Amino acid sequence: RxxxxxxxxxxxxxxxxxxxxxxxxxxxxxxxxxxxxxxxxxxxxxxxxxxxxxxxxxxxxxxxxxxxxxxxxxxxxxxxxxxxxxxxxxxxxxxxxxxxTTAAVEVPNLSDSEWQTKVLESDVPVMVEFWAPWCGPCRMIHPIVDQLAKDFAGKLKFYKINTDESPNTANRYGIRSVPTVIVFKDGEKKDSIIGAVPRETLEKTIERFLVE
Structure with missing residues (x-):
């Protein structure tokens, strides 16, 4: 209990x-x-x-x-x-x-049909960048070419050409690698630079043809 x-x-x-x-x-x-x-x-x-x-x-x-x-x-x-x-x-x-304040000029793209009048018949030297959308180094050199177009406006013309969209012009000048930059003067190919080179390399080439 x-x-x-x-x-x-x-x-x-x-x-x-x-x-x-x-x-x-x-x-x-x-x-x-x-x-x-x-x-x-x-x-x-x-x-x-x-x-x-x-x-x-x-x-x-x-x-x-x-x-x-x-x-x-x-x-x-x-x-x-x-x-x-x-x-x-x-x-x-x-x-x-x-x-x-520092915006560069956007360089226009050319087609095969515009090549003759825009490049070969130009009264000033022309620098053309051959490129392709799938090319990584091309994206590296794009802003350099755009900035040069702004710095040398009135002295030199700048264009870009897409090798996928305008293969005839690329084949005509034997473009096998992109980016390739070619300088034309008086309708003739004067110099070519292959690869994503620094600005100084392109600038020296430009100045050389402006002096001639």
Missing amino acids: FLGHSFKSSQRKANKLLPLKISRCFNSMASLLDSVTVTRVFSLPSSISSISAAPSVSGRRVSTVEFRGLKASRSLVSQSANRSSRFTRGVRGIVCEAQD
Whole structure:
């Protein structure tokens, strides 16, 4: 009888303590989830749309009361994202303005039908870049030729010709490698340079034919 009474008394005490233990355990879990969620928020990309959904643990939706820290963090990240966005827009604006002040001339592309009048009948020397869309080194030399066209405007004419679209002209001058740059003067081929050479190489060639 004494053992039975003791067991019932212990059980009643355990039942009284159980809600308190569960409450403490739940609060500890909520605090832990708060800290983990904040860490993930700051590791997210600029978009924070994924935070809008209510958090859940193992498929069970959790009340937002325990996630006050998450709400504050969301606001903090939003402010940080806005500041970052404004800064990025400002930087882009500065870069665009800098590019506009030094913009090179875009050298026009020729076709086979334009070759005679644009190149061979030109009254000034002409520099022609033979290129192809699949050619990596061609993309390296494009901006160099564009900048030279701006620097020597009025003294020399510059053109590009796509060897895939105008194969007749490429075959006529024996183009086997691209990029190939050829200088024409008085309708005749004067010099050719093969490969993505530095600006100085092309500039020396140009100056040599301007002096003649």
